[in-house]
Amino acid sequence: MACGVPPAARAPAPxxxxxxxxxxxxxxxxxxxxxxxxxDLRGVRPSAAELAAVAADPDAAEALILGFVDDxxxxxxxxxxxxxxxxxxxxxxxxxxxxxxxLSDAQKEAAGFAPLAMVAWIVAExxxxxxxxxxxxxxxxxDLAAAFGLTAPGRGAEWVMSAHQDARPPAGLLASTSLWLxxxxxxxxxxxxxxxxxxxxxxxxxxxxxxxxxDFDLSVEELAAMEEAVRTQPACLTCHAGLDPxxxxxxxxxxxxxxxxxxxxxxxxxxxxxxxxxWRAPAYFGRPVGNLSExxxxxxxxPRFGRCAARTLAEGLIGEPLDDDELSPYHDALLNGGxxxxxxxxxxxxxxxxxxxxxRALPIDALSSSLAQALGLSAEGETxxxxxxxxxxxRLGGGGDDHTAPxxxxxxxxxxxxxxxxxxxxxAELALTQDADRAPEERILWIAGAPYxxxxxxxxxxxxxxxxxxxxxxxxQSDPGVDQLWxxxxxxxxxxxxxxxxxxxxxxxxxxxxxxxx
Amino acid sequence: xxxxxxxLLGLGCGRDDVAPPKDDVRDDSAPAEDCDGLTWSNDGLPExxxxxxxxxSSLIQPEDRAGAPIGVDLESVAGVRAHLDRxxxxxxxxxxxxxxxxxxxxxxxxxxxxxxxxxxxELVWPTTTPAEAPEESWDQEEAVVAGDEPDQVVIEAARLxxxxxxxxxxxxxxTPAEASLVSREVWDASGVWVSRIxxxxxxxxxxxxxxxxxIVVERLTEDVTGLTGAEEEWTVSLxxxxxxxxxxxxxxxxxxIALSSAGELLELHLGGQGQLIRRVYSxxxxxxxxxxxxxxxxxxxxxxxxPFQLPVDLKWRAKVMVR
Numbered sequence: 041m042a043c044g045v046p047p048a049a050r051a052p053a054p055x056x057x058x059x060x061x062x063x064x065x066x067x068x069x070x071x072x073x074x075x076x077x078x079x080d081l082r083g084v085r086p087s088a089a090e091l092a093a094v095a096a097d098p099d100a101a102e103a104l105i106l107g108f109v110d111d112x113x114x115x116x117x118x119x120x121x122x123x124x125x126x127x128x129x130x131x132x133x134x135x136x137x138x139x140x141x142x143l144s145d146a147q148k149e150a151a152g153f154a155p156l157a158m159v160a161w162i163v164a165e166x167x168x169x170x171x172x173x174x175x176x177x178x179x180x181x182x183d184l185a186a187a188f189g190l191t192a193p194g195r196g197a198e199w200v201m202s203a204h205q206d207a208r209p210p211a212g213l214l215a216s217t218s219l220w221l222x223x224x225x226x227x228x229x230x231x232x233x234x235x236x237x238x239x240x241x242x243x244x245x246x247x248x249x250x251x252x253x254x255d256f257d258l259s260v261e262e263l264a265a266m267e268e269a270v271r272t273q274p275a276c277l278t279c280h281a282g283l284d285p286x287x288x289x290x291x292x293x294x295x296x297x298x299x300x301x302x303x304x305x306x307x308x309x310x311x312x313x314x315x316x317x318x319w320r321a322p323a324y325f326g327r328p329v330g331n332l333s334e335x336x337x338x339x340x341x342x343p344r345f346g347r348c349a350a351r352t353l354a355e356g357l358i359g360e361p362l363d364d365d366e367l368s369p370y371h372d373a374l375l376n377g378g379x380x381x382x383x384x385x386x387x388x389x390x391x392x393x394x395x396x397x398x399x400r401a402l403p404i405d406a407l408s409s410s411l412a413q414a415l416g417l418s419a420e421g422e423t424x425x426x427x428x429x430x431x432x433x434x435r436l437g438g439g440g441d442d443h444t445a446p447x448x449x450x451x452x453x454x455x456x457x458x459x460x461x462x463x464x465x466x467x468a469e470l471a472l473t474q475d476a477d478r479a480p481e482e483r484i485l486w487i488a489g490a491p492y493x494x495x496x497x498x499x500x501x502x503x504x505x506x507x508x509x510x511x512x513x514x515x516x517q518s519d520p521g522v523d524q525l526w527x528x529x530x531x532x533x534x535x536x537x538x539x540x541x542x543x544x545x546x547x548x549x550x551x552x553x554x555x556x557x558x
Numbered sequence: 559x560x561x562x563x564x565x566l567l568g569l570g571c572g573r574d575d576v577a578p579p580k581d582d583v584r585d586d587s588a589p590a591e592d593c594d595g596l597t598w599s600n601d602g603l604p605e606x607x608x609x610x611x612x613x614x615s616s617l618i619q620p621e622d623r624a625g626a627p628i629g630v631d632l633e634s635v636a637g638v639r640a641h642l643d644r645x646x647x648x649x650x651x652x653x654x655x656x657x658x659x660x661x662x663x664x665x666x667x668x669x670x671x672x673x674x675x676x677x678x679x680e681l682v683w684p685t686t687t688p689a690e691a692p693e694e695s696w697d698q699e700e701a702v703v704a705g706d707e708p709d710q711v712v713i714e715a716a717r718l719x720x721x722x723x724x725x726x727x728x729x730x731x732x733t734p735a736e737a738s739l740v741s742r743e744v745w746d747a748s749g750v751w752v753s754r755i756x757x758x759x760x761x762x763x764x765x766x767x768x769x770x771x772x773i774v775v776e777r778l779t780e781d782v783t784g785l786t787g788a789e790e791e792w793t794v795s796l797x798x799x800x801x802x803x804x805x806x807x808x809x810x811x812x813x814x815i816a817l818s819s820a821g822e823l824l825e826l827h828l829g830g831q832g833q834l835i836r837r838v839y840s841x842x843x844x845x846x847x848x849x850x851x852x853x854x855x856x857x858x859x860x861x862x863x864x865p866f867q868l869p870v871d872l873k874w875r876a877k878v879m880v881r
Contacts, residue, residue, distance in 0.1 A: 245608060251659040274656030277624050281612035285622065321622055321688065325607040326615030326633045328688035337684040342607065343599045364663065 067395045070098030074105060075512040076558050077389045079402060080357050081108035083117050083409035085512045088505075095514055102390060109385045112164065113409075118381060119153075119160035120405040121356030125241055126213075127442040128155045131222040133431055134443030139302030143187050149429055150183035150197070152442070154218040157181075157199040168379035169349040170340035173242060174333075176210035177201040188217055188306040208292065208308040211336035214238070217293075217306050222442070224296035230319055235287035242339055244348035247279045285323035289335055291316020350374040350384050357388045359400045366393065399557040401452060404428060404439050407556065411463065414509040415471035416484035423466045433459055456556060464550035469543050484509070485546075492542050494535040500526060503545065510549050525549070592670060598635040598678030601671040605664055606632050609655045638676045646672050 068076060071086075074094045078086040086094075086104075094101045108114065123129045132140055132148035140148065157179035162171050180202035185192035193200040208215045225231040240246040270280040292313030294305040313331075322329055324338045339345050347367065354370040355362055362370075370387050377383025388394050402410070408427040412419035426433050431441050436459035438449035475483050476491035483491070486502065493499050500517040503525045507513040515521055525545050532544035549555070596602075611633040613626035620628060630644070631637040638645060648654035649669060660668075671677070 251657075251661075271624070276657075277613065278609075278655045278657040278659055281624050282608070285612065285618075321619060323612070323615075323618055323622070323688075326611035326613070326618055327683060328617055328686060330687040334684070334686040338686060341681065341683050342604075343681070344604045344607065347604070364667070 064392070066397050067392065068397050070094045070101040071512070071514070072397075072558075073395050074101045076394075076400075077105040077108055079406050079410055079558050081105075081117060081385065081389065082111045082113040083406045084113070084413040085410050085509065088508055091508065091512060091514055105389050106386055109382050109389070114382075114385065115160040115164035116409075117406065118163045118353060118356075118385070119156040120403065122159040122352060123156055123442070124356060124448070125244075125352045126155050126219070126222075127440070127446040128152050128218055128222045130429070130431060130434065130440070130442040132218075133429065134441040137296075139305050142302055144183075145429070146183045146197070147187035150181055151187050151218050151221070154179055154184050154199075155213050155216050158213055158216070161199070161201060163381050166380055166382055169374070169381050170345070170379055171212060172349070173212040173214050173336035173339045173345070175201075175212040177203050178212070178216055184218075187302070189303050206308050207310045209331045209333040211332035213241075214332045214336050214339075215308075217308070220290065220293040221305060225290060225293065229287075230284070231287040231290040231293075231316065232283055234290040234293070235283050238286060238335075238339070239283075242348055243342070243344045244351050245344070247283055250279060282325050284320050286325075286335075288317050288320040288322040289313075289329065289332060291319075292332075346374055346379060347371050349379075349381070353381055353384045354388050357385065358394055401438075401456075402556050402558050403448075404434060404437055407437075411467070411510075411550070415467060416475055416478075417467060417471055423463070423470075427463070433462070436462075452553070452556065457551075460551045460556065464547040468546040468550060472539075472542055472546060492538040494538050496526070499529060502542075503529075506546065506549055511552060511554050593674035593677060596671050596674050596677050598676070599681055600678075601667060602635060602638060602676055602678060603681060605660070605668040606638065609660055635676055635678055635680055638672070642672060642676055 067073075071091055071094050074086050074090060078084060078090070090104055094104065120129070129149075129152040132143065132151045133145070143151065158172060158175070161167070161179060162169060167175075178201070179199040180190065180193055181197050181199050182192040182194065183197060184190070190205050193202060204210060204215060213219055219237075220234060223234050223237040225234050236247045270276040270284065290313075292308045292310060294307065294309075322335075324335055324342075327338055329335045329338055350371040350373070351362065351367050354367060369391070370384050373383045373387035374380070377386075405428055408424040409419045411417075412421070412424050417424065428434075433439075434441065436455040438451065438453060438455055440446045440448050472485060472491070475485040478484075480486075480488060485506065486492075487498070487505060489498055493502060497517070500522055503522050504515055504517055504519075507515055507521060507525075513521065525548070528548055529541045529545050533540040535541075613624045614630055614632040614637075615623070616631035616637070617633060630641055632641070632645065645654075646669065649660075649665065649672070652658060
């Protein structure tokens, strides 16, 4: 596959240079870098042993971080990162169309996550990212099958790559029912919305962000005249000459409906697809294409596709938009790495740009999984699922709903504090009692000896452990941060009511702002 | 940089006036090192695809070029090099693409690549097969025409290909003076009932009165009904109101297709609550009797108001086949 040649002589942007072993000015320490990379790539904080190893030898950080890229958990993290581009995950819970009311929560979540499961599969199997638009199978699980009336693979919630069960052309996500339910169309706009979604999602080029874009809130009369204008007026042609021939490829997917049952919206109609191609000769920016499969192959060959894929992952890891120069080394890594997203991840997390000492808000899926791991609770438990899939909890934390307000707001605010208070109240007591019930050698929060210790030395040992597990700190027992918690422990009941005292301490740590920044 | 005149060169969407190529306008003073590493794939093609090739492509039909001059094709690096000076002129003058909109950083990068002589190798694209315009498919074998009464015709036809084999039954009343569509009931290909629409009063066709209006009601042509007989002209009046079953088609809207003598194609779609959800019509279309060509669909209006009221003053002339 010809996907563009990286310019050999192009100098990488200064920040994209590999990070120096020792932190420079404005760079994270080796342990903070390790923590950031662990949360980004694995969704959990580094272990005590990993932190200790890097504290003892900062040069050990890079090898550990590169190993995180090959961790199985990176697949899910990359998938959630892609939701900032696709905005499908929460959509089925956010919209109120009649057809969606028939679905259970699990089915809505499966429908929303299905396109992201494709990303997860690509990362897990280290497939070329072009599979996003060329693969002949799509992820399916039993919940999604039940939602869309398909034959279930019979493996519960596990995603299985499955062939299409109707006549749609295989084309990776371009053939995804979920995607084209989220980005719906109607005959009035001739699927232009879907065409723009292709450009936005896979080329990082939103037609509506172009300077020539204008308000589409038009009267009926203006709308009637518009169809003529988009074919003839130069101001319109700048976008529509590319958009409309692309739109002609998506007629096989159902139109938007406030009335129809879901079963009528999930079917693909080859005839309608063909009929829509009669509206405009389908083409991809001047290259005729005959169906979705050809579109996928052409899209994958477009240099803009690889650049967009690299941008999506790199910006997801770095947490900020990148200009073209900043992106180039990560794009080069993709091209030189056989279109592997893992190659991009390696280039990003070892760059100076990534190691810049700026505070980032922890994405909600990483917050959920890291807390679950730190506390020894199941990430699939009700509390943490609420964090990921509950619109209310997401909104409290500034999260988008993938519908009316798709984008996350990363700036910490009052909502974050409320959400964190809810987390602390919900899980502190539960985590402590569950851990106390474990065999001593299996305990996570309590160290050897009886749970809920009241003797100061043992208590301080516990507090040191908690700060490590929840904040990735390595403190001595006499550190002021431990002193503060010890004072809180005493004030909250102390030896007279150790259960209340320890629960209060854990709640306080769970509400610590530094637990949300990394 | 050499002075660039705002020349109206014939490069781009909407312009047919092709001026001859001008002298070399490349920036020969560009330092050679600024050209190091620049390629078609990374520096030229992305912007050419985004801003130019949708019209300037040798691969698409002339009618899809939106006025871009034939021969000025920019989908390949060879094509760009063939028109290099002209491309630089038009981009620098700011009149290509026609409405502007290229971010300054991208424009500068593109001009840098162009001024370096458009370096780089062609990209190998996958082979594709352009789609052919579809033809409507009608299954004459499935059409059944019957009637229990002399003046009533029941048409059962499977309109194969339309929404995957939507089948319908229509009840018409036919007299020497007029023909009226009373109701239509639709099933999908698996035999599941989809909708029923009653026309009250019936949608009536009557004999032509030599007005300027004309219509083709496609369902009543010989292709669909299997009817044979003399061709007669009818005029249709779309009734003042339509009673639509609320369970009817949202996902598969019903369409009434008509063609006026002024060359307008009218396609009326009924929505789930009986509202008219869209009306599609084209500009100058075809002469009476020509086969409908859906590729000419043009202007669109969107209606969302309920209840549905068809215009009462429309009169159309139809060619129908009657026994």
